[in-house]
Amino acid sequence: MLSIKKVNIENFKVFNGKFSLILNENLNILVGNNEAGKSTILEAIHLALSGLLNGRYLRNELSQYLFNNEIEKEYIFSLKTDKPLPPPSILIEVFFNGKELPLFEGNGNSDKEKGCGVSFKVEFDNEYKSNYDELIKTDVKTIPIEYYKITWRSFARDGVTSQSIPIKSVIIDSTSTRFQNGSDVYISRIIRNDLEEKEKVDISQAYRKLKEAFRIDKSIQAINEKVNAKANISDKTVTISVDLSTKDAWETGLTTFLDEVPFHHIGKGEQCIVKTNLALGNEKSKKAGLILLEEPENHLSHTKLNEFVRSIKENCEGKQIIISTHNSFVANKLGLENLILLHNQKVTKLSDLKSSTQDFFRKLPGYQTLRLLLCKKAILVEGDSDELIVQKAYMEANDGKLPIEDGIDVISVKLTFKRFLEIAQKISKPVAVVTDNDSNYKKKVKKKYKEFWDDEFIKISASKEAEYATLEPQFVYANREQLEKLCEVIEIDSSKYNTVELISSYMKKNKTKWALKVFNSDEALEYPLYIKNVIHWCNA
Amino acid sequence: MPKNRLIIAAAGSGKTTFLVNEALKNTKERILITTYTEANEAEIRNKIIKKKKCIPSNITVQTWFSFLLQHGVRPYQGALNDVLWDNDIKGMLLSEGQSAKKNGKDGKQLKINGYPQYWGEEHFKKHYFTSDWRIYSDKISKFIFNCNKETRGEINLRISRIYPHIFIDEVQDLAGFDYEFIKSLFKTRSNILLVGDPRQVTYLTHPSRKHKQKYGNGRIKEFIQDNCKSLLSADSIDETTLKKSHRNNKQLCDFSSKLYPEYEKTEPCECEHCQNGDINHQGVFIVRTKDVRRYLRKYKPVQLRWNKRTKTNPSFPTYNFGESKGQTHDRVLIYPTKEMIEWLKNNKSKLEDGTRAKFYVALTRAKFSCAIVYDYTDSDNIFGVVKFKRSVVK
Numbered sequence: 001m002l003s004i005k006k007v008n009i010e011n012f013k014v015f016n017g018k019f020s021l022i023l024n025e026n027l028n029i030l031v032g033n034n035e036a037g038k039s040t041i042l043e044a045i046h047l048a049l050s051g052l053l054n055g056r057y058l059r060n061e062l063s064q065y066l067f068n069n070e071i072e073k074e075y076i077f078s079l080k081t082d083k084p085l086p087p088p089s090i091l092i093e094v095f096f097n098g099k100e101l102p103l104f105e106g107n108g109n110s111d112k113e114k115g116c117g118v119s120f121k122v123e124f125d126n127e128y129k130s131n132y133d134e135l136i137k138t139d140v141k142t143i144p145i146e147y148y149k150i151t152w153r154s155f156a157r158d159g160v161t162s163q164s165i166p167i168k169s170v171i172i173d174s175t176s177t178r179f180q181n182g183s184d185v186y187i188s189r190i191i192r193n194d195l196e197e198k199e200k201v202d203i204s205q206a207y208r209k210l211k212e213a214f215r216i217d218k219s220i221q222a223i224n225e226k227v228n229a230k231a232n233i234s235d236k237t238v239t240i241s242v243d244l245s246t247k248d249a250w251e252t253g254l255t256t257f258l259d260e261v262p263f264h265h266i267g268k269g270e271q272c273i274v275k276t277n278l279a280l281g282n283e284k285s286k287k288a289g290l291i292l293l294e295e296p297e298n299h300l301s302h303t304k305l306n307e308f309v310r311s312i313k314e315n316c317e318g319k320q321i322i323i324s325t326h327n328s329f330v331a332n333k334l335g336l337e338n339l340i341l342l343h344n345q346k347v348t349k350l351s352d353l354k355s356s357t358q359d360f361f362r363k364l365p366g367y368q369t370l371r372l373l374l375c376k377k378a379i380l381v382e383g384d385s386d387e388l389i390v391q392k393a394y395m396e397a398n399d400g401k402l403p404i405e406d407g408i409d410v411i412s413v414k415l416t417f418k419r420f421l422e423i424a425q426k427i428s429k430p431v432a433v434v435t436d437n438d439s440n441y442k443k444k445v446k447k448k449y450k451e452f453w454d455d456e457f458i459k460i461s462a463s464k465e466a467e468y469a470t471l472e473p474q475f476v477y478a479n480r481e482q483l484e485k486l487c488e489v490i491e492i493d494s495s496k497y498n499t500v501e502l503i504s505s506y507m508k509k510n511k512t513k514w515a516l517k518v519f520n521s522d523e524a525l526e527y528p529l530y531i532k533n534v535i536h537w538c539n540a
Numbered sequence: 541m542p543k544n545r546l547i548i549a550a551a552g553s554g555k556t557t558f559l560v561n562e563a564l565k566n567t568k569e570r571i572l573i574t575t576y577t578e579a580n581e582a583e584i585r586n587k588i589i590k591k592k593k594c595i596p597s598n599i600t601v602q603t604w605f606s607f608l609l610q611h612g613v614r615p616y617q618g619a620l621n622d623v624l625w626d627n628d629i630k631g632m633l634l635s636e637g638q639s640a641k642k643n644g645k646d647g648k649q650l651k652i653n654g655y656p657q658y659w660g661e662e663h664f665k666k667h668y669f670t671s672d673w674r675i676y677s678d679k680i681s682k683f684i685f686n687c688n689k690e691t692r693g694e695i696n697l698r699i700s701r702i703y704p705h706i707f708i709d710e711v712q713d714l715a716g717f718d719y720e721f722i723k724s725l726f727k728t729r730s731n732i733l734l735v736g737d738p739r740q741v742t743y744l745t746h747p748s749r750k751h752k753q754k755y756g757n758g759r760i761k762e763f764i765q766d767n768c769k770s771l772l773s774a775d776s777i778d779e780t781t782l783k784k785s786h787r788n789n790k791q792l793c794d795f796s797s798k799l800y801p802e803y804e805k806t807e808p809c810e811c812e813h814c815q816n817g818d819i820n821h822q823g824v825f826i827v828r829t830k831d832v833r834r835y836l837r838k839y840k841p842v843q844l845r846w847n848k849r850t851k852t853n854p855s856f857p858t859y860n861f862g863e864s865k866g867q868t869h870d871r872v873l874i875y876p877t878k879e880m881i882e883w884l885k886n887n888k889s890k891l892e893d894g895t896r897a898k899f900y901v902a903l904t905r906a907k908f909s910c911a912i913v914y915d916y917t918d919s920d921n922i923f924g925v926v927k928f929k930r931s932v933v934k
Contacts, residue, residue: 102701106615112625114616114694156615156698157628 001025002100002167003320004045004290005117008093008110013040016068018091018110019345024338025097027316029331030324031373032342038324041342042292045322046171048092048120049290050162051152058122059150064143066090066122072143079140087132087143089123094167101166106156115155118165125149170279172272173294215241269299273308280315290320297327309333331370341373343427353422360419368411372420376407377430379534380417385515386471387412390434390534392519393527397535408538421452432459432534439469459537461530472507472514474528476500482526489521490514542773544726546711546734546764549779550806551796551904552787555735556580556866559707560587562733563599571599571705574607576713576745580866584709600703604714604745605632605677611699612684612721613675619694620687621664630673632680637747639676640667678746681717688724700728710865711736712758716748719755719763726771736760739800741897742862757893784809787868788904789816791823795910795924796903798887799896816908824903825911826884826920827873827928832913835928841871841911844902850875861898864905872906875913884914884922 003025010018014037021041030038047053053061064072071088078085093109095117105116124132128147135144154160195203214220224239258266258274266274279291293312297305309330312321325331331339337358341348353361361369372378381387387410394403394410403410413420417433424431433452438444445462452458468474479486480500487494487503490513497503507514518525527535549555563571575581581603588595595601602610609632617624633639642657644650650657659666668679675683688695699706706725708714711734714722725732738758748756755763761777785793786809797805808814816822827835835841836856843858852858852875859867874880880899882889891899903910916927 099701102698105698107618108615112618114691156611157617158610158614 001098001318001320003097004094004167005097006093006095007041007045007048008091008095009041009044010091010110011068011071011088012044012066012090012092013037013068015040015345016070017345021340021347023320023322023340025320027312027334027338028320028322028340029334029338030322030340030342031326031331031370033374033376036342037345038342039294042171042173042294042322042324044092045094045290046169046292048094048118048152049165049167049169051120051150052162062122062145062148062150064145067143075143076140079136084136087124087147089121092120094118094120096167103158104154104156104160106154108153108155108157117155118160119151119153119155121151121153122148123151167290169290169292170275171292171294172275172279172296211241267299269301269304272296272299273304273311276308277311277315280312280319290322293321293323295324295326297325297330302329305329306333326374339369341423341427343373343429346427348423348426352426357419357422360416361423368413368420369423371409371411372423372429372431373427375404375409375429377409377432377538378420378424379403379408379410379432379434379538380413380420381410381434382414382436383412383511385511386434388512388515388519389471389475389527390531393531393535394538396524396527397532397539403538406538418449418452421449421458424458425452425455428457430457430459432461432537434531434534435460435462436470437462437464437466437468439466441466459534461534461537463528463530470508471528472511473500473504474530476503476507478526478528485523486525489523489525490517541731542776544732544768544771544773544776545778546736546761546776547778547781548736548738548761549782550737550785550803551740551901552785552868553782553806554786555737555782556584556587556709558782559709559733559735560584560591563705563707564588564591564596566705567596567598569598569704570702571707572607572703573599573601573707573709574604575709576604576743577710577863577865578603579863580710583866604708604718605680608680608684608721609675611702612695613680613687615698616687616691616694619690620683623665627673629669629675631675632677633670633674635676635678635746638749639678678716678748681721681745685717685720685724693724696724696728699725700730703730705731705733707733707735709735710740711760712738712741713743713745714760715744715746715756716750716752718745719751719760719767722760723764723768723771726768734760739803739897739900740865741893742865742901758897783807785904786814787907789822789908791924792903792906792910795824796900798924799883799891799900799903819908821871822908823910824925825909825928826914826916826922826925827911828915829913831928831930832873834930835873835911839871839909839911841873841909842867842869842905843873843875844905845875846877846898861902865901867905868907869905870907871909871911872902873911873913874902880912881914884912884925885920 004023006020006022008018008020009015014035019037030041032038043053047058051057051059053066058066067088067090075085075088091110093111095109095115096104098116101116104118105114107114109115109117109119124144125147132144132147135147152160220240227238227240258270276291276293276296279289296308300308305327310333312323313334323330323334339349379390381390390410391403394408395401398406411420417435421431421433423429433449435445441462441464445460446453449460452460463474465474465477468477476483476486477500483498483500483503484494487497490507492503492506497506547555547558559573563573573584575584581601584601585595588599588601609629613629617629638658640659642650642659661667668683669675684695708722711722713736722732722734736758738761741758751763754766764772764777783804783806785806788796788806788808790808793806793808797803821839833853836843836853840856842864843852843856844861844864845852845858847860876884876899877895879889879891879895883891883896883899911928912925920927
């Protein structure tokens with residue numbers, strides 16, 4: 001099966017400098033924050049294989065907005081210094097698997113190695129060198145895109161076209177509202193890819209006949225005679241007819257119907273399912289079909305989504321699929337082993353993790369993993385009461401806002417901190433650990449997390465006071481000046497529970513209960529220092 | 541069928557037709573047909589289109605240089621020199637004579653002790669390329685040869701995987717490092733078919749000192765015999781399959797064969813298809829300058845000349861000798877050079893290799909008649925040649 005092995009992206013949209021991603025032969029699930037570049041990867045691959053961006057040929061629509069913002073800034077800034085940078089270029093390289101395509105083999109790629117694939121470049125056209133030299137003497141504010149060209153080649157440095165590239169990609173993007181014109185570009189593309197040459201000829205012939213029938217229809221002829229009788233429109237004969245001039249006219253003139261409803265009138269979610277299933281059902285095995293699915297969870301109810309994911313799973317054999325998703329359900333159902341985590345232009349695959357960690361995450365419902373990936377910062381806590389207290393402490397410090405509203409996720413991970421930290425380290429995700437000292441700070445905290453202490457993205461927070469081993473005594477100790485108020489909040493008798501020890505032991509027996517009471521209360525309480533430190537870290 | 545084949549045959553024997561037919565037999569595997577001149581490339585295309593209405597999708601026809609640039613030079617160019625990672629090779633500069641001349645301050649070529657100076661291989665860019673990155677035509681196959689060495693044969697491996705069959709027409713036009721390249725193609729898994737005629741070396745892909753002494757002037761057969769022995773089988777070199785001329789009649793065959801007495805004489809094909817018995821005015825003629833106009837009107841021959849400096853009658857089509865290679869016409873009129881006239885009068889007189897080849901090409905273009913412009917006197921008497929006189933017209 002023809003498939004994509006790797007993609008290199010340079011200076012395109014969110015990618016500053018060179019980004020490289022190795023893909024599985026079958027299913028790939030891209031997960032990451034909103035700005036991580038998931039969609040950009042899909043767009044880039046599709047662009048390099050089809051020349052299309054947002055359904056239009058990029059050749060006619062070059063703009064400086066394609067470039068990475070910082071790259072553009074650096075370039076513009078450098079022009080004012082005595083070390084001006086050359087005009088930046090965008091590069092997308094798609095490497096193919098297998099040995100069946102010698103025509104695409106060569107070392108014309110930025111890895112400077114033998115490979116098989118295509119390279120798509122938006123670069124300065126040296127023909128305009130002299131114009132450019134004049135231009136940079138003036139105050140340049142944007143990349144001079146009018147002097148740019150597209151260079152689209154195989155790794156053998158031979159020009160390619162979308163027809164000559166054997167891997168056909170379909171990008172299915174249900175979020176888009178860009179394609180509202182009569183016929184749907186995707187659907188005709190998918191259908192066209194599946195048709196034999198002869199069938200294509202037949203369909204356009206049939207379409208032609210239909211139009212000719214229109215032309216020779218008596219009523220149309222009568223109208224044309226009438227039009228011509230008023231001869232002063234033009235010296236030439238004027239007739240009403242249909243345009244038969246383009247050979248692929250059927251693609252724009254014909255519309256697909258579902259239960260007699262035109263395709264573009266059915267729901268977005270249903271459209272997405274139909275398109276995907278069509279692409280999956282595409283039987284031309286010679287032409288590999290690459291399916292790029294952007295956030296399929298949009299516009300789909302949970303039942304539909306379930307159905308949809310099942311259909312992908314059942315039919316994806318022999319097809320390469322790249323899905324971007326925010327949805328933990330999608331990712332989990334399709335198999336975490338296919339997960340590719342994106343974060344700050346770094347890529348982590350589950351297969352890169354220690355095998356025991358891999359196993360651990362395979363067993364997890366998947367949701368937790370994704371929470372870690374998708375948040376801006378994460379606070380890992382041991383159990384439910386820790387979770388509630390940390391959240392409440394955050395709200396106290398931030399005018400009642402929940403941490404999640406700021407993209408900060410508080411995740412209860414039981415005793416599996418280190419598994420999460422391993423992923424966090426791989427993707428440079430800011431993560432704080434709020435943990436008990438279990439009366440042995442040195443062993444339970446210092447030593448246990450020794451490989452993470454120096455990580456700039458990871459903060460380990462625990463109290464050093466050995467006599468307060470867990471959250472409960474810590475919390476009571478923090479409020480030792482106002483024990484009565486504390487009792488009031490957690491609704492116990494302050495005359496009976498009048499020492500730190502008594503209150504702590506009550507709380508230990510009623511873990512979630514007291515924490516919920518604190519969480520729901522309007523009274524301001526004190527929080528242990530090691531928690532306050534983490535809140536401070538959140539806001540830093 | 542031998543994997544590597546060289547077919548040598550005379551003009552008009554149907555070399556190109558044979559090659560096209562061989563290609564059309566195979567409808568499954570990819571076949572490359574390449575030749576040096578654009579004219580012959582077009583001729584090959586036309587032949588295929590006449591038979592099949594279009595070029596079958598498994599067949600690629602392209603000129604030798606275009607093939608070398610696309611599949612020899614560019615795929616692995618970076619491996620030969622680091623400057624080629626960031627610079628595109630724009631195309632080719634057809635160089636007359638040795639390229640990469642070293643110029644002095646006066647803009648003229650530098651000479652030391654009378655010897656003209658050139659940029660050597662140590663000046664990589666200047667040796668191979670013009671300032672705007674066009675590769676010199678005489679360096680292309682050398683470039684490929686060296687790049688192939690650098691990549692341990694990746695270039696040839698790739699080519700042989702793209703084209704299980706490589707056919708080269710007019711192989712006698714190749715020279716120097718081209719020979720080395722062919723030898724390396726012999727070593728690949730592709731089936732190689734070379735077709736040519738050492739009598740028709742009217743062009744060379746490049747002036748080359750490499751192999752010039754021993755195998756220059758189209759002696760590819762000798763090169764292959766000496767250098768590719770282990771790559772050949774007993775029937776690899778074939779000088780008998782195409783023996784007869786399907787173009788020229790007996791008189792033209794006899795006369796043109798005199799230019800190359802060391803080769804076996806060409807005989808006209810006698811099959812029904814090649815018969816043209818009842819046509820008037822057949823054979824070799826000489827025409828005086830003052831009769832040219834009349835001759836042209838009467839027989840409408842195609843005019844053949846050395847180069848565009850020779851004046852011809854603009855009302856009738858004209859080709860240069862070299863350009864006419866591969867063409868077939870009913871009748872031709874040759875505007876000969878002085879040396880050609882001398883040879884006409886005395887077959888032992890000296891004729892340069894290139895001139896002899898061009899004369900041979902010119903003499904073998906016609907099916908019926910070949911006339912040579914020559915202001916003969918009554919005492920001139922050339923064997924096998926008829927004087928065109930006004931009385932003959934009447």
